[in-house]
Every structure is written in C-alpha cells, then in structure tokens.
Amino acid sequence: MSEMRSLAKDTAIYGISSIVGKFLNYLLVPLYTYVLKQTSDYGIVTNLYAWTALLLVILTYGMETGFFRFANKDNQDSRTVYKTTFLCLLLTSTLFALVCVLWRAPIAAAMGYADHAEFIAMMAVTVALDAFSSIPFAYLRYQKRAMLFAGLKLLFVVLNIAFNLLFLIVLKKQDVVWVFVSNILATSIQTIVLLVFTLPRGGAFSLPVLREMLRYSLPLLVLGVAGIMNQTLDRILFPILYTGEDAQAQLGIYGACFKVAMVMMMFTQAFRYAYEPFVFSKHKDKQSVEAYADAMKYYIIFSYLILLLVVFYLDIFRYIIGSAYWEGLKIVPVVLWTYVFQGVYFNLSFWYKLTDETRWGAYFSLTGLLITLVLQIVFVPKIGYWASCGSSLVCYFVIMWLSYLIGQKKAPIPYDMKRIGAYTALTVGLLAVYYALRLYFVHGMWANMAIGTGLLIVYLLVLTRRDFPLSGLPVVGKYLKRNK
Numbered sequence: 085m086s087e088m089r090s091l092a093k094d095t096a097i098y099g100i101s102s103i104v105g106k107f108l109n110y111l112l113v114p115l116y117t118y119v120l121k122q123t124s125d126y127g128i129v130t131n132l133y134a135w136t137a138l139l140l141v142i143l144t145y146g147m148e149t150g151f152f153r154f155a156n157k158d159n160q161d162s163r164t165v166y167k168t169t170f171l172c173l174l175l176t177s178t179l180f181a182l183v184c185v186l187w188r189a190p191i192a193a194a195m196g197y198a199d200h201a202e203f204i205a206m207m208a209v210t211v212a213l214d215a216f217s218s219i220p221f222a223y224l225r226y227q228k229r230a231m232l233f234a235g236l237k238l239l240f241v242v243l244n245i246a247f248n249l250l251f252l253i254v255l256k257k258q259d260v261v262w263v264f265v266s267n268i269l270a271t272s273i274q275t276i277v278l279l280v281f282t283l284p285r286g287g288a289f290s291l292p293v294l295r296e297m298l299r300y301s302l303p304l305l306v307l308g309v310a311g312i313m314n315q316t317l318d319r320i321l322f323p324i325l326y327t328g329e330d331a332q333a334q335l336g337i338y339g340a341c342f343k344v345a346m347v348m349m350m351f352t353q354a355f356r357y358a359y360e361p362f363v364f365s366k367h368k369d370k371q372s373v374e375a376y377a378d379a380m381k382y383y384i385i386f387s388y389l390i391l392l393l394v395v396f397y398l399d400i401f402r403y404i405i406g407s408a409y410w411e412g413l414k415i416v417p418v419v420l421w422t423y424v425f426q427g428v429y430f431n432l433s434f435w436y437k438l439t440d441e442t443r444w445g446a447y448f449s450l451t452g453l454l455i456t457l458v459l460q461i462v463f464v465p466k467i468g469y470w471a472s473c474g475s476s477l478v479c480y481f482v483i484m485w486l487s488y489l490i491g492q493k494k495a496p497i498p499y500d501m502k503r504i505g506a507y508t509a510l511t512v513g514l515l516a517v518y519y520a521l522r523l524y525f526v527h528g529m530w531a532n533m534a535i536g537t538g539l540l541i542v543y544l545l546v547l548t549r550r551d552f553p554l555s556g557l558p559v560v561g562k563y564l565k566r567n568k
Contacts, residue, residue: 112248113343113405116263119252125260127323127332130339132203132264134319135195136211141312143177143215146304146442148222150297155226162226163287168294169219170284177216184208196323206264213271220282236278243270303442310449314456314479315426318472325464338469340405341412341419344398348390348423373497380431381500385551387427388511391420392543396518396536399529415473417515422473425480432487435495444494448487452479503551510546514539 116126151169155162184191185205192201224233247266251257313320319339323331394401395417402413429448436444456479463471491497521535 112245113340114403115248115252119258120260120263126336126340127334128197128203128260129263130319130335131323131332132207134316136207136214137316138309138312138320139180139211140214140218141308142305143180143211144173144218144308145176145298146301146308147173147297148218149304150301151219151222152226153300154293154297160293161287163284164290164293165287165297166219166223166226167284167287168290169297170223171289172294173216173219177212180215181209181212200261202261203264206268210264210268210271213268213275217275217278220278223282232281236274236281239277240270240274243273300440300442303446307442307445307449310446310453314449314452314476317453317456318460318469318476321460322464322469322472325460326468327465328468334468337409337412338415338472340409341415342473344401344404344413345394345416345419345423348387348394348420348427376431376434376497377499380428380497381503381551383427383431384424384504385507385547387424388507389543389547391417391424392511392514392536392540394420395515396540397533399532412469415469418473418477422477422480425477425484429480429484429487432484432491435487435491435497439495441494444487444490448483451486452483455479455482507546510543514543 116129120126147169151165154160154165185208188201188204188208189198192198192204195204197203221233221236224230224236244266247269248263251262251266319335322335322338326334328334398413398416401416402410433445436442456475459475459478460471463474518536518539522532
C-alpha cells in the first residue's frame with residue numbers, strides 16, 4: 085500500500101502541473117477561435133501541431149524509455165547512461181533542426197504551405213528543442229524531483245500564454261504565425277532553464293552503452309511512430325482525405341472539440357509520468373505484480389470518474405471553445421473513451437518492456453496504425469471527422485485487448501477483472517440512463533446537469549464504499565473512523 089501512496093503522490097504532483105498547465109492552455113483555445121481571422125486558421129494550428137507530435141516521437145527514437153531501463157540496471161552507471169543519452173539526443177536534434185531550416189522552402193511546398201516556409205523553420209526548431217529536452221526531463225523523473233519537473237513544465241505554459249497575449253492582444257498581430265513564434269520563444273527559454281538543473285555531472289559518453297540502448301530502444305521507435313500516428317494521423321490526413329471545400333475549417337472544429345476531452349489525457353499523462361519510473365524501479369520486487377494490478381484497477385476507476393464528469397457537465401465544458409465550434413461537441417464522449425482505452429493500453433505495455441520483448445509493442449502499434457489508416461481512408465470522405473475519432477476508438481480498443489491477451493500468456497499479472505468489469509458496467513449503465521433521460525424527459529442546461537450530478541453521486545457512493553473509503557483520507561479520515 086505504501087507503493088500506491090508514493091505513486092499517488094507523484095501522480096498528484098505531475099497531475100496538478102499537467103492539469104493547471106492544460107487548463108491555462110485551454111484559455112488559448114477561445115483566444116485563437118475569437119482572435120484568429122477565420123476557423124481555417126485553427127485548422128492550420130491543428131495540422132502542424134499533429135506533425136510536431138509525430139516528429140517528436142521520431143526524434144526521441146525510444147531513448148526516453150531506454151534511459152529508464154538502463155539507468156535502473158545493476159550493471160550500469162546511471163550517470164554514464166544519462167550523459168550518453170544526453171549527448172546522443174543533442175546531436176540528432178541539432179542535425180534535424182539544421183536540415184529543416186536549410187530546406188524549409190521545399191518542405192513547406194510539399195506540405196501545402198508554400199507561402200509560409202517560416203512555419204516549417206519555427207516548427208523544426210521547436211520540435212528539436214522538445215526532443216532534446218525530453219531526456220533532461222526524464223532525468224528529473226528518474227531522480228523523483230517531481231516538483232522541479234512540474235515547475236519547469238508550468239514555466240513553458242506561462243511563457244507561451246504570455247507571448248500569445250502579447251502578440252495577439254497587446255500588439256494586435258492577429259495572424260497564425262504569431263502562435264508559432266510564441267511557442268518557439270517559450271520552448272527556448274524553458275530549455276535554457278532546464279539545462280541549469282540537468283547538465284550531466286560525472287559519468288562519460290559510452291559507445292557500448294549507446295549500442296545496447298539503441299538495440300533496446302529502436303524497436304520502441306517503430307512502436308512510438310505507429311502509436312503517435314494512431315493519435316495524430318486523423319489531423320494529418322484530414323485535409324487530404326476530406327472532399328468538402330471547407331477541409332481546414334472542419335479540421336479546426338474537430339481540433340477545438342478534441343480540446344474539450346483533454347481532461348482525460350491530462351490524467352493519463354500525469355499517471356504515465358509517475359508510473360513509468362515506478363514500474364522500472366519495482367520490477368525486481370516479488371510483490372510487483374500485485375502493485376501493477378492495483379495500479380491498473382485504480383487507473384480505470386478514476387478514468388471512468390473523469391469520463392462521467394466531463395460528459396455530465398459538457399454544457400459547461402463547451403465554453404472552453406467558441407460557439408462556432410460547438411457543432412462538433414458530439415464527438416467528445418467518443419474521444420473520452422478513446423483516451424481510457426489508450427491509458428489502459430499504456431498500463432498493459434509494461435509486460436513487453438520489462439521482458440525486453442519490445443517487438444510486441446511494434447506489432448500492436450502497427451496493427452492499430454493499419455486499422456486507423458484503413459478506416460480513415462474509407463470513411464473520412466463520407467462522414468468527415470466522425471470517421472477520424474471513430475477510427476481512433478476502434479484502434480485503441482483492439483490493440484488494448486491484443487496486449488492484454490498476449491501479455492497474460494507471456495507475463496501474467498493478476499488484474500482484478502471482476503472489479504474492473506463491474507465499474508465498466510456501472511459507467512456504461514449511468515451513461516445510458518443519462519442519455520435516455522436527456523432524450524425523452526429532460527431539456528435545458530441546468531436540468532441536464534442536475535441529472536448528471538445525481539448519477540455522478542451514485543458512482544462516487546459505489547467508489548467510496550468499495551474501493552476508496554473516506555476513512556482513509558488524511559486529516560478528515562480519523563473523524564470518519566470515529567463516527568463509523
């Protein structure tokens with residue numbers, strides 16, 4: 085139980101920084117939708133940021149996970165592992181930035197932005213800085229310096245917002261290029277401050293260590309590329325596949341509505357930041373499988389809580405984006421379920437990382453990529469962004485189950501499937517009741533939220549009675565125990 089408390093504490097720290105940061109970034113979404121000249125401008129932002137996410141995975145080529153794996157090995161010096169990884173990423177990120185800046189014009193033309201080669205140059209430098217800084221940030225997580233990690237992540241968010249407000253509002257430079265200028269300035273400052281705390285001290289660059297790490301990590305590159313394409317391919321391919329004249333505008337609506345469901349992604353990301361170093365540090369413990377099983381159960385339980393919260397109060401969450409984008413809000417529940425499946429898949433992925441059978445991750449991700457690609461090619465021209473979010477849902481549902489079934493044969497973990505199934509049935513049942521009441525009886529924002537609140541209380545009552553007793557809470561718990 086102490087391991088779960090430690091994991092919960094780190095998740096809370098990472099989560100607070102992530103939630104606060106994402107919430108503050110939420111404020112940029114209405115800013116963009118009201119200030120940028122047209123909805124298609126936000127489509128450009130959505131498209132290029134999707135490319136950024138893909139390139140970031142390519143440029144880190146699995147070395148972040150590789151660092152955790154080798155830094156925790158008994159026969160390795162963690163300082164040598166860190167310096168080797170640090171210098172390797174520095175070299176590859178610098179080369180990428182130089183190539184893209186020098187060849188920005190033909191790259192921009194190929195991507196459909198021939199008149200804006202500066203977009204490509206700024207995006208390349210930003211991605212290179214992010215890729216390089218992923219290793220210093222991983223080092224902070226390895227050292228369990230969660231507060232410093234969170235502070236530096238929030239520094240970027242604050243700077244990014246400040247620069248956006250300066251350019252778009254104060255200086256009234258209401259053009260999409262200033263969104264990218266703000267990002268590159270904030271990223272540069274964050275990287276400089278990060279290096280103050282994380283420059284390698286001790287250890288040495290080791291070519292043998294690098295070879296071992298690449299042998300472990302490169303299969304994760306295939307996994308990572310396929311995985312991130314499962315997440316971003318919809319926004320990359322949409323302008324190509326959608327046959328309507330307003331492709332960029334529709335992409336802008338889709339991208340904005342995706343932001344509403346980001347609450348779930350924040351929780352998943354916070355859990356991941358805490359869970360990855362936790363798993364690699366505990367894998368030699370004989371009781372580790374029980375800890376992994378408990379972590380999965382609690383992840384799913386609280387994911388469902390967040391899902392219900394967003395769905396039941398969607399009438400409030402919709403104000404995160406401008407009213408011109410509300411036509412796409414119906415996709416939010418689909419996106420939320422996708423994030424749940426994605427988080428479960430991440431939890432399941434550790435069986436092949438700990439057994440060094442990372443090729444399985446590549447198999448799963450490639451399977452998901454094939455599903456995503458086929459569904460989008462077939463259905464995006466017909467039903468637009470509904471096909472984009474639907475393909476992601478199917479993709480993660482399938483690879484989640486494949487990972488579970490094969491993982492239980494290769495490295496079985498005693499997951500509490502009965503309890504997980506009960507919470508799944510409860511969540512689906514509450515959603516069914518909510519939508520049935522909205523459809524046939526309840527109308528209006530306040531009435532909908534009243535029904536949602538009642539159903540949410542039902543879920544919380546089950547949670548506190550079965551798996552999260554209030555008597556276990558700090559401070560107030562002792563009074564609850566006394567009154568039992």
